[in-house]
Amino acid sequence: MTTTDPYTQLRADHTAGHLDNIIVALPDLQGRLQGSRLAIPHFLNEAATDGFTACTYLLATDVDMNTGPGYTIDAWNTGFGDFLLKPDPTTYTTLPWDDATALVIADAHWPDGTPVPIAPRHILQTQLNRLATHGLTAHAGTELEFLTFTETYDQAHTAHYHNLRPATRHTIDYALQGTSHLEPMLRRIRREMTTAGLTLETARAEVHPGQYEIVFRYAEAMTTADHTALFKHGAKHIAAQEGHAITFMPKYDEGEGNSCHIHLSLRGTNGEAILADPTAPDGMSHLMRHFIAGQLAALPDFTLLMAPNINSYKRLQPGAFAPTGITWGRDNRTCPIRVIGHGHSLRIEHRVPGGDTNPYLALAATIAAGLHGIENQLPLPAPHTTNALTDPNVPRLPSTLTEALHHWETSELATKTFGDTITTHYAQAARTELAAFERATTDWERQRGFERL
Incomplete structure (x- = not known):
């Protein structure tokens, strides 16, 4: 043989x-x-x-x-x-x-x-194996945003990452002008990621000055997580070689943050689309409705896996054009769960993860939440059709890492889904992040209290 x-x-x-x-x-x-x-x-x-x-x-x-x-x-x-x-x-x-x-x-x-059970890749594979027992596979795509600065990484470090100059002078959302001087770097990122095996779909300027988004074609969920990790690794290398510093951190300043929206759909074992039902009034199958309901039910407890750092929650604040509530909507960008597409392309877009998310954990959490909805046949509430960011009646996401950690540590669902070893390990990761922050004296504190207190 x-x-x-x-x-x-x-x-x-x-x-x-x-x-x-x-x-x-x-x-x-x-x-x-x-x-x-x-x-x-x-x-x-x-x-x-x-x-x-x-x-x-x-x-x-x-x-x-x-x-x-x-x-x-x-x-x-x-x-x-x-x-x-x-x-x-x-x-x-x-x-x-x-x-x-x-x-x-x-x-x-x-x-x-x-x-090793706590390895992020193994955690995702475990949830993919659970999907397989239902005769399902997951396909996913990520939309990663990053900010580009005129300084090099060495210059940014020497400046303590203060007062860096964005690589464009103003908001460039969808702009076709004002980014020409960035094209040598951006072209290299697009071209070399394709050479490395990623399939480019779209690239465009984003809202924050110096912000850019590159979207690669969806793939099997593990492949997408691998490609997302490789993209962040390679983009930083290319930026450094081109004399720029880029950051994926969710909230560099008071402007718009960096997201990592996750698009996810399910397929049967023979590749057929199972989320769509052309006979249903809303075009969604019962399975899709349960899958979305699971996202909403599990979101408070699983937020830690999608937003793992102190800075993650600076993005998930009112007025930041990132989700703050727990709801869903059809093509509604103010909801954390946005349903888009139709037929074979019908899918959810999970808008909670930021640029700092671990793609393996975020995908594992999304799949696990969906399975919770499917296995318990959870009912789906009506979609949100107005601005969920300003609606006081929408239940709130955890707004701090402390709050997300509390949900995670006290969650029967998290323990049942991921096990004691994983919940304990990632709770410690959050506590370590919190302890490091609590020991630090920030610029905000110096500015506020150096002279006046």
């Missing part, structure tokens, strides 16, 4: 002298790609099949790579041991922005071969 070598192209490119290293990358709690560069012969002879070791703390740190007790992986008290990264050959690609370099995304396993 013969098997196809998934790394045939890697062998050929290495032999031809086009590639000399491969990155084995693990998505961490923040959705960032962490890992090591391996010599290609070493990867092909050993790591591709046997895996590659990495320190367990990679899945138990905050954004500053600080770890400590409280996580279910307690690296401090267990000697900073290793787990095994097993590359997924379906994720293999070359990186046009990184000379002579390929990349493959890996899954974390314990030495005995069992998956």
Whole structure:
């Protein structure tokens, strides 16, 4: 019996002298790609099949790579041991922005071969497996926004990220002028992401000065999460090479924030569209109605998986043109759950996640919420047809990380859906973020109190 070598192209490119290293990358709690560069012969002879070791703390740190007790992986008290990264050959690609370099995304396993349950990729796969038991698959797309500045990353860091100059002078939403000086960078991002295997659909200027959005075609949900992580990784590299700094943070200043809207639809195992029902007055099947109802029911408890940081909630505030309530609407951008499309393209757009969201966790939460609605046949309330941002009768989303953490920690649904290990681990991640913020003295405090208090 013969098997196809998934790394045939890697062998050929290495032999031809086009590639000399491969990155084995693990998505961490923040959705960032962490890992090591391996010599290609070493990867092909050993790591591709046997895996590659990495320190367990990679899945138990905050954004500053600080770890400590409280996580279910307690690296401090267990000697900073290793787990095994097993590359997924379906994720293999070359990186046009990184000379002579390929990349493959890996899954974390314990030495005995069992998956590490708190790994974001495993959490998403678990929910996809649950979908499969219902004869369903998920397709998703993400819309990522970012702000571009005239400064380099080094200059921005030296300035403590203060008073940076957006790369355009004014609001450029849908503008076809005023962005020509950004085209060298933007063109590289569009072109090189396509070369890396992503399928570009649209790109346009957004509302905030210097803001841009690039949308790639939907794919199977795990592929979309992998592509979203790769896009953020690569876009920052390209921006740095072009002398710009970009940020995906949800709320850089008092202007419009960066979102990561998630479009999601379900298919049957043979690929048929099952959300649409042309005989229904609203065009939606009963399954879709339950799926949306599940989003609304689970949203307070699952918000933490979509908005994981202090800054996430600066975007989810009144007047920020981001959702603040728990409701749904047909083509209503003021609702967190927007239903758009028709027929085969009928889908939900989840508008809660910001540019800092971990795409694996956000997709897992969306799928899990939908399954909650399907399995319990939850009824769907009437759609919201007016501005949900200003309607006082709409139930509110958690408005702070503290509130989201409380919902998550006390949620029977979260524990039932994800298990004690995952709920405890991600609660600690939120507590670590809160503790870091509470120890910091902000510019706002200095400005308010230095002289007048």
